[in-house]
Amino acid sequence: MVSAIEGRDTLAQGTTPAPPRGGFPPRVLRDSLAQGLVRFDAGGQIVPGLAERWIVIDDGGSYIFRLREAKWTDGSPVTAEQVAVIIRRLVSPRSANPLTPFLTAIDEVVVMTPQVIEVRLSRPRPDLLKLFAQPEMAIFDRARHGTGPFRVIRSGPPLMLRPIADPRRAEPDDDATPSPARDVALFAEPAARALVRFANGRSDAVLGGRFQEWPLLDQLNIGPASVRVDPAAGLFGFAIANRDGFLADPANRQALSALFDRQAILNSIAPNWEATDRLLPDTLDSDAPPQVPNWALLTLDARRGAARTRVDAWGQPVTMRIALPHGPGANLLYGQIGAALLSVGITPQRVALGAAAELRLIDAVAPFDSARWYLATACAPCGEAASAAIDKARLAPTLAERSAAIAAADAAVNSDVSFIPLARPLRWSLVNNRLRQYQTNMRAWHPLNGLRPDTN
Structure with a gap:
C-alpha cells in the first residue's frame, strides 16, 4: 500500500x-x-516510455523517436499518428498543460513512418527529454486510455x-x-x-x-x-505578488528581501534545511554565475536597520498579506516571517495560498535544468525590463545566444527583486x-x- x-x-x-x-x-x-515518449526511472533518469529509442540531432533542434509496439488499456494498438495528435494537443498554447510555456520551441510533430515520430524545434532545446518525461506529458487518448x-x-x-x-x-x-x-x-x-x-x-x-x-x-x-x-532542485521562497504602495519601489522590495534571517527561519521547521539568498542554484545554462544580492555581505542588524529606515520613510502604516498553505510547517514559517516583518514596523497578515497577497509562497520542483524555468517561475509578476529579458532568452535562436540572454535575464530579475529566495524545496x-x-x-x-x- x-x-x-x-x-x-x-x-x-x-x-x-x-x-x-x-x-x-x-x-x-x-x-x-x-507514459510519455520517455519517463523517469527510480533515480530520476530518463528511460524509454512509448519510445523504445531516440536520437537527437542539430544540437537539440530535432528529436526522432522510434515507438515500441504498445496497446491501450482497452487492447487496441497504439499508432504513431495517434501519439503525434496527442503530443500536438499537449504542447498547444490552448492546452491546460502547465508545461506549455516551456514547450514553445516545438514547431512540428511529424509522423515519419508507422513507428517513427519526429519533433522539430524552431530553437534548440537539449533538455526537452526531461520535460517529456514529466507526468503532464503522459499519453492518454480521448477515451482516457493509457498504456x-x-x-x-x-x-x-x-x-x-x-x-x-x-x-x-x-x-x-x-x-x-x-x-x-x-x-x-x-x-x-x-x-x-x-x-x-x-x-x-x-x-x-x-x-x-x-x-x-x-x-x-x-x-x-x-x-x-x-x-x-x-535533494530536490527548484524554488522555495516568496513571489512579490503585489507591487502597489510600499512595494512599488524596487529599493523597498530589496530591503524586504534582505531583512530575513533565512537559516533561522528554516531551522525552526526542519534540521539541515539549507538556506539560499539567490535565485539560481548553479550556473545551469547561463553563461555567468548566479546573481548574488548586493546586501549579501551585510550583517543582519544592518539589513534590518536599512529596512526599518525605509518603512519609517514611507510615512504611513505598511501591511503585508502573506499567502501560505495550511499545515504546521506553514504555521512555523508564518511565525518567523511575521516576527521579522514586525521587527521593522511592517504588520503581517496571513491569507490563504490563493488569496490576494503581497507575498505568495512558491514551493516548486524544477521540471528540467534550465535557468529560464527559475527566472520565469520567479517572475510572478515582474517588471517590463525583466519580463523582456526572460522572453529574449526564450526566443534566442542559438544555444550561445540563449546562455548570454539567460545571464542578462538573471541580472534583470535580481535588479527587479521580484522574488525572495529562502531555500530549495523540502x-x-x-x-x-x-x-x-x-x-x-x-x-x-x-x-x-x-x-x-x-x-x-
Whole structure:
C-alpha cells in the first residue's frame, strides 16, 4: 500500500479516473496509468516510455523517436499518428498543460513512418527529454486510455492498480500476467492520516511530503531510516505578488528581501534545511554565475536597520498579506516571517495560498535544468525590463545566444527583486525497507513501478 499526500486535490473515486494533472496524487495516478515518449526511472533518469529509442540531432533542434509496439488499456494498438495528435494537443498554447510555456520551441510533430515520430524545434532545446518525461506529458487518448505501467482494477478508496504485462520482458513460454501480489493500493489522503497509517505498519510508503507536513514526524514513532529526503532542485521562497504602495519601489522590495534571517527561519521547521539568498542554484545554462544580492555581505542588524529606515520613510502604516498553505510547517514559517516583518514596523497578515497577497509562497520542483524555468517561475509578476529579458532568452535562436540572454535575464530579475529566495524545496517520503528500489533524486519523483524489483 502506498499513500500519496493530498492537499485540496483528490483522486477520482467510484469511476475510472480521468488523466488529471494538478496536485500530487493526481500526478502519481497519471504517471501510473500512462507514459510519455520517455519517463523517469527510480533515480530520476530518463528511460524509454512509448519510445523504445531516440536520437537527437542539430544540437537539440530535432528529436526522432522510434515507438515500441504498445496497446491501450482497452487492447487496441497504439499508432504513431495517434501519439503525434496527442503530443500536438499537449504542447498547444490552448492546452491546460502547465508545461506549455516551456514547450514553445516545438514547431512540428511529424509522423515519419508507422513507428517513427519526429519533433522539430524552431530553437534548440537539449533538455526537452526531461520535460517529456514529466507526468503532464503522459499519453492518454480521448477515451482516457493509457498504456500503463499500471491499470485500475478497482476504484477506491483505495484505488487498486495492477501492473500491465510488459511484452519486452516476457519470454515466449512465460506467463506474463502479473500476479495479485504485485498490485498496488494507492491512497490519496491528508498527511496526518498517511503518517499514522505508515507508523502502524498499514502502508509501505508515504510519498509527496513537503515542508508544511514535516513537523508531524516529531509526533510519531517512525525510525529515521524510513525518512528519505530528496535533494530536490527548484524554488522555495516568496513571489512579490503585489507591487502597489510600499512595494512599488524596487529599493523597498530589496530591503524586504534582505531583512530575513533565512537559516533561522528554516531551522525552526526542519534540521539541515539549507538556506539560499539567490535565485539560481548553479550556473545551469547561463553563461555567468548566479546573481548574488548586493546586501549579501551585510550583517543582519544592518539589513534590518536599512529596512526599518525605509518603512519609517514611507510615512504611513505598511501591511503585508502573506499567502501560505495550511499545515504546521506553514504555521512555523508564518511565525518567523511575521516576527521579522514586525521587527521593522511592517504588520503581517496571513491569507490563504490563493488569496490576494503581497507575498505568495512558491514551493516548486524544477521540471528540467534550465535557468529560464527559475527566472520565469520567479517572475510572478515582474517588471517590463525583466519580463523582456526572460522572453529574449526564450526566443534566442542559438544555444550561445540563449546562455548570454539567460545571464542578462538573471541580472534583470535580481535588479527587479521580484522574488525572495529562502531555500530549495523540502521533499521527503517515508519508505519501508522492503521497497529496495526506492531512490532519492533531484526530481523528487518516485514512480510506483520503481519501488520494488518485481514491478519495474
